[in-house]
Amino acid sequence: MKNWAKLMEQIPKKNVSKYSLRMLKLRSKIFNEYIRPPMPFEISRAAIRDPRQRQSWDSIQYQNERLVMRFASLPLDLDYRRSMRYYPAHPQIGDLMTVLRQHDKCSNDYRYFYFRPISEMPSKK
Numbered sequence: 001m002k003n004w005a006k007l008m009e010q011i012p013k014k015n016v017s018k019y020s021l022r023m024l025k026l027r028s029k030i031f032n033e034y035i036r037p038p039m040p041f042e043i044s045r046a047a048i049r050d051p052r053q054r055q056s057w058d059s060i061q062y063q064n065e066r067l068v069m070r071f072a073s074l075p076l077d078l079d080y081r082r083s084m085r086y087y088p089a090h091p092q093i094g095d096l097m098t099v100l101r102q103h104d105k106c107s108n109d110y111r112y113f114y115f116r117p118i119s120e121m122p123s124k125k
Contacts (some may be wrong), residue, residue, distance in 0.1 A: 032072070034065050 021038070028035050039057060049052035073079070077097050 034068050036061055036065070 025035050027033075039054075043057050045054055047057075070104050076096070
């Protein structure tokens, strides 16, 4: 996410400690921001010799970030900013989507990100 990059720029490079990285991760978890994992040491060392490895790492992380943002966003029929471009924008379709969501035939992923506190979010067991 853009905010994570801004936070990383705020910390001077020579003063990066494990504690400061943990605090950045905690802050991004509190505010539901995407946490970009640190680059493994092997890839960062290999990127000096072959920059394509760095590019592949960045593209994978970008794809993961886009997927997280897609699941975190509201569905098109419920988002008032994009609903004017959503086809077909008809009341019957909205009612149909509501009924499908009630019967769990349609995805409700956006509810985990918008309507639940972090403590109630499902976790891996």
